Amino acid sequence: MAEAELNSREKRWSLKGMTAVVTGGTRGIGHAIVEELAGFEVAVHTCSRNQKELDQCLQEWKNKGFKVTGSVCDVSHRDQREKLMRTVSSIFNGKLNILVNNAGTTIAKDAVEQSPEDISFLMGTNFESSYHLCQLSHPLLKASGNGSIVNISSIASIVAVPQSAIYAASKGA
Template identity: 65%
Template sequence: MGCREQRWSLKGMTALVTGGTRGIGFAIVEELAGFGARVYTCSRNEKELNERIKEWEGKGFSVSGSVCDLSSQDDREKLIGSVTSAFDGKLNILVNNAATVTLRKFVDYTPEDYSLIMNANLHSPFHLCQLAHPLLKASGNGNIVFISSVAGLVALPMLSVYSASKGAINQLTRNLACEWAK
């Protein structure tokens, strides 16, 4: 038995990690799969997604995924449909990781910049939680993780819209805990 299994296990658990092919999302997929969870992830980049899945298969991890542009409501709905099929209608862990950032002075942000950042960083995880709610309940042990940022707590230059989106995620996290936690 390896060191991981001696500490704890996620065997039998299922997880969806958005934006799991690089950065923090990649590390989360590796950890969850390393502890035995079956993981589903998504990326906008099909080539990168296929390369990561092959890499994870080589490590003996149970990871599947699909191409998804989380800024699209239709893609989010298809993603949850795929997760529903992959995990027989049950999801234990939803990790809202995918996000975007645009560095600009406040006066230089365009309405398109604002919409892109808020859609990716706030609306998408909000909607995914709504869509995943029945799956999380069906598992009997549902958990949601939001990846935020220090920018959601303190002021940083060139990040006003990103910071606002992450501050909103922090508040959404608290409210969902209040409404959905046992």
């Protein structure tokens, strides 16, 4: 491949200098997404419900030379989502390139045993939070001129999984 073609491809596919928010970035898929984006020189802000986990991950990423910031946020709470996006707007100067709605949870129970509180918590965390964060991030994504949203779902939304009816519904939504 010619050097000019390689440089052109690198420019087209580069994420260097972009900004991203990844919810639930201290564990599992979210952690891997934060590392992958940071490895492509994206400035990432993540959130977690757990301050200790967040601090450990931020230190780990700092040691790797990644540009990652973070804040405590339980995405099941509307006011915390709003605070998260105000923080993100401040850190990234009113612009955002990538929103990754990754945070999610489940409560393993038979469908007939799910309480109204269980249903509300699962739908709030897995569906409402993603929808609301899309709304809140819209002005920032638009201001960047180059915005993308990634919603992490689950195979459980299309395949029956025991004790996961509400989880499946929330991820399907």
